[in-house]
Every structure is written in C-alpha cells, then in structure tokens.
Amino acid sequence: MSNKIWQPFIYALLIAVGILIGIWLKPGTSAGGFIFSTKSKIGQLINIIDQAYVDEVNIDSIEEITIDNLLTQLDPHSVYIPAKDLQQANEALEGNFDGVGIEFSIVNDTILVANAIADGPSAKAGIKPGDRIIKVDSTPVAGVRVKNEQVFKLLRGPKGTKVDVVIYRPDTKKKLAFTIARGTIPIYSIEAALMLNNETGYIKIDKFAANTHDEFVAALNRLQTQHMKNLVLDLRGNPGGYLNAANAIADEFLDDDKLIVYTESRKEKRSEYNASNEGNFEQGRLVVLVDEGSASASEIVSGAIQDWDRGLIIGRRSFGKGLVQEPFTLKDGAVVRLTVSRYYTPSGRCIQKDYTHGYEAYEHEINERFTLGETRDSSLQRINDSTVYKTSKGRVVYGGGGITPDVFVGIDTSYLNDFYSGIFAQSLLSRFAYNYIDKNRNDLNATYKNAGAYNLSFSVDGKLWNDFITYANQNTRTPFKKAEINASTNQAKLMLKAFIARQIWRDEGYYTVLGSEDRVIRKALQTIGGDNYDKLLH
Numbered sequence: 001m002s003n004k005i006w007q008p009f010i011y012a013l014l015i016a017v018g019i020l021i022g023i024w025l026k027p028g029t030s031a032g033g034f035i036f037s038t039k040s041k042i043g044q045l046i047n048i049i050d051q052a053y054v055d056e057v058n059i060d061s062i063e064e065i066t067i068d069n070l071l072t073q074l075d076p077h078s079v080y081i082p083a084k085d086l087q088q089a090n091e092a093l094e095g096n097f098d099g100v101g102i103e104f105s106i107v108n109d110t111i112l113v114a115n116a117i118a119d120g121p122s123a124k125a126g127i128k129p130g131d132r133i134i135k136v137d138s139t140p141v142a143g144v145r146v147k148n149e150q151v152f153k154l155l156r157g158p159k160g161t162k163v164d165v166v167i168y169r170p171d172t173k174k175k176l177a178f179t180i181a182r183g184t185i186p187i188y189s190i191e192a193a194l195m196l197n198n199e200t201g202y203i204k205i206d207k208f209a210a211n212t213h214d215e216f217v218a219a220l221n222r223l224q225t226q227h228m229k230n231l232v233l234d235l236r237g238n239p240g241g242y243l244n245a246a247n248a249i250a251d252e253f254l255d256d257d258k259l260i261v262y263t264e265s266r267k268e269k270r271s272e273y274n275a276s277n278e279g280n281f282e283q284g285r286l287v288v289l290v291d292e293g294s295a296s297a298s299e300i301v302s303g304a305i306q307d308w309d310r311g312l313i314i315g316r317r318s319f320g321k322g323l324v325q326e327p328f329t330l331k332d333g334a335v336v337r338l339t340v341s342r343y344y345t346p347s348g349r350c351i352q353k354d355y356t357h358g359y360e361a362y363e364h365e366i367n368e369r370f371t372l373g374e375t376r377d378s379s380l381q382r383i384n385d386s387t388v389y390k391t392s393k394g395r396v397v398y399g400g401g402g403i404t405p406d407v408f409v410g411i412d413t414s415y416l417n418d419f420y421s422g423i424f425a426q427s428l429l430s431r432f433a434y435n436y437i438d439k440n441r442n443d444l445n446a447t448y449k450n451a452g453a454y455n456l457s458f459s460v461d462g463k464l465w466n467d468f469i470t471y472a473n474q475n476t477r478t479p480f481k482k483a484e485i486n487a488s489t490n491q492a493k494l495m496l497k498a499f500i501a502r503q504i505w506r507d508e509g510y511y512t513v514l515g516s517e518d519r520v521i522r523k524a525l526q527t528i529g530g531d532n533y534d535k536l537l538h
Helices: 003-018 041-052 059-072 083-094 121-125 148-155 212-224 243-251 297-307 359-363 365-371 418-425 428-447 451-457 462-474 482-515 519-528 532-536
Strands: 079-081 096-099 102-107 110-116 132-136 162-169 174-181 183-186 190-195 200-205 230-234 259-264 271-274 286-290 312-315 323-329 335-344
Touching: 059 079, 059 335, 079 083, 083 096, 102 148, 102 428, 110 121, 110 428, 121 174, 132 148, 190 212, 190 482, 200 212, 200 482, 200 519, 212 243, 230 519, 243 259, 243 297, 259 297, 286 297, 286 519, 297 312, 312 519, 359 365, 418 428, 418 482, 428 462, 428 482, 451 482, 462 482, 519 532
Parallel strands: 200 230, 230 286, 286 312
Antiparallel strands: 079 335, 096 183, 102 110, 110 132, 132 162, 162 174, 190 200, 259 271, 259 335, 323 335
C-alpha cells in the first residue's frame, strides 16, 4: 500500500500532538508552564514518528500549520501567532510602530508618498506628499516591481536607526537625497471626528486599541468646543480590540456605576466591569452605527448603550462575537490567543453567534446574510437565541447572534455590479485619484481651505468622469459595459470625490464626503433630530 495513503492519518495525529509536544510555555505566564514529558504516550509517539517514520517529517514545520487547525476545532477565535508575526499582529492594537512615518501607495510601479505624518521623521526631514521614492539605502525601488512587504522591510526599523532615501519631486523635476532617523509612529484608531451639522458631531472608531480612549476623549472635547449637543458614534466595520478600551469608551456615556459588561468562564464564574468615572458625554442624544462588520468590543459598547437605553443603535445586525481571548506566550516567543470566557451585556445577553456547525460554516455566515436578504430586509434577521431580554426601560432585545439595531437601515445594492466591483478590485479609483492629485494638488489646496469647503463646491463633472471611464477601460482586460457604468455612476462619482479628498485631508476628507451621502448617517441625523428619538427609547 502506498505511503501516501497513511500520510493524512499521520498528519492528523500531529495536529493533536504538535501543540502539546515541542512547545513549552514560558515560566511565569498565566498558563502556568505545562510540560508534557517524553515518558507520556504522546511524547513516546512523537519520538517514534521522528525516528522511525518512512519519510522525513519536519515536525517544527507541521506544528506551525497544524496548531491553527487544532484551535479551530475549539472555536473560531482561538488563534496561534508565530513569533515572527507577533510584532505585526500587535502593532495595530498597541497604537504605534517604529519607522519613517509615511503613508504610501505603489502606483505604476512607483512608490508614491500619499502622506508624510505630521511631526514624523519623514515630514521633519522634508518629505512631501507626491514625492516618489526611487532608492532606499543602496536598493533601487522604482521600476523593479517592488511590493508593499519589501517597502515595509526597507523603511521600518528600530527607533533611532537611520535610512537614506532618494526621491523624485515632480513639481521641481529634481532628485533629492534625505537621511531619515526612524522614530515611533502612532497608529490612530479614530478615523474621523467632525461636525455633521451645527449640533451633531460624528466620531468613527475603526478599532479598540491601547490609545483609543485618549484619542476619543480628545476628539470629543474638540467637538464640544464646536457646540456639539448630539453624537453619532460610528462603529461600522470595527472588528473590536481590547476589552478595557471598550469599557473606557462606554464609561464616557454611562453614569452611576452602571454595569458595562460581565464575563463568565469555566474557571471564574463572573467578573463585572462597571462605569467608574464621570463621563464626558453622559447627557445629549446618542446614536451608535453598527453593521455585520461590528464585532467584539464594538458589541460591548453598543450592547451596554442599548441595554441602559442611553442611546439608539442604527444600521444592521452586528457580527456576533461574544468570546474573550487571553494571550499565552510559548517558549519560542509564539503566542496562543485562547478563548477563556464569554462576555454578556448588562441585560444578560451573550451575543456570540452559533459556531457548532464548524469553522467553515461560521466563516460563511456573513455571506449568507447577504445571500438570504437579511442585509436588505429587517424581517429576515436571524436571531439564534429566542430568549427575551429587557433593557432598563423594558424594551425587548435578543442575544445569540449580534446586536440587533433599534432602527434598521438596509444596504443599497442597486449600484453593485461587475463595473463597480471591478474598479475597486483593480484599484482603478484610487490609482486614478493619485494621478489626478499629482497634477492638481496645488490648485486644490489653493481653492479649498478645508474638507468641508471642498465637499460643498467640488464635483466630479462630465469631463473628469469621462477621463476616469477612459482610464478604467484602458487599464482592464475587458472594457466595462455601458449599462453597468450607468447604473453605478452616482455612487462611483461619490467614491472618486472621496478618494481625491483623502489625498489632501486624509480620513477627515474621505468621511466628510461620504457622510454627506451616507444613507445610515442620514437616518441617524433624521432620528437624532426628530421627535421620534425619545419614543424609540421607551
């Protein structure tokens, strides 16, 4: 019989033993340092395989692959992170990294500087938006099909180390050399903070990181100086993050030691997290926006606000992640983020959606919402837990599948077709916006003093739109169909205008443009400024 027939069984066995053998937990971690001796049956077996199996087996390599597979048998959110990937995995939530401080895109095989972060190393050295990086140290990076990962490796490095770059500046048509001392670069989690009208502010949080609460308080204070009375908190697409960051944000809205969230596990029956400090926005109308991309910490915040009737939830049913992970560091520096408890909203809801049908079914659940029409019709929302829970004012809510909004706003699919998906999949909108900004950056800066003025006065006129369609057709294999272009024109024009704004005013410009046409934000403004707001909370 062929050895290949037995190999799957051997590898399946290694799934079980790979995580148990060959990996020792660091002493002093909360895991306690479990060690499996070679005197055990598992230890003996791995030694036998290593010494006697017909083919050579790279056990270390198999461990890297199979540990992940083992963890998915437990639940969808327990994960293994190899030591080499840990720094990158932690950067977004830790709120900083060491590097030169630029945002870039690779356009036409050229590294284009989209933004030099204010007060960062590159900005201080004299790098400007629109510059092309053509050499890093002794390595040419223009016209050599450089990839994003290669640019990261060249430009990032320990704080204080130096890197030499040569740039080409189009407006002067000169090559310039710079030496940049790397520094600590902040990663912000507040994407936008602006006024939607004279009374209502808007804050979008894209993740709950170590610095999110400080950023949020600063943004809130800034909007309050602009006479903000109401707030729209946008958590759409926010996958979550740190539990303590979610608690700190919720604490800004809740008073009197109110329960924010509690967790329960096999080892610890209940741990409670309560509001403790006087919040910066305990009064005033509040709306929280959620969708199927809002998960974990986003659901903690929205669940607490809903259960205490502090504000209204608007949008679509959230993701449904109610499992809490704790990191356990292994001997080689790798980390297992293991699910250790479930969290519950103040009314007692666990919003974790069902995962008993396997990892693949769990991963496809969001797609099923679109396929079955839930994202368009509120009557089709599927809640796995039919148990009735009640808010502080007696409103009925449900758990077992995310936070169900108080006000449903379905997704608009009228413009979704091959043309619209194609211009995003092939980055045609962003590439065209880069080219447009290259030629018009100075004029736009001179014409519009801020993103608000741009949004009010700038339009994607017939010429600009035709230029884009010509560009799109020239840069795709098959020209787009006219009927599909016509069906998507309005939405694609809006996105093009937003992409252009982002090149100058970054995320504030992007969301200023999108917010003016966003159906969910429009509903939030209508609700927050109407007589129906208080009725919906009773």
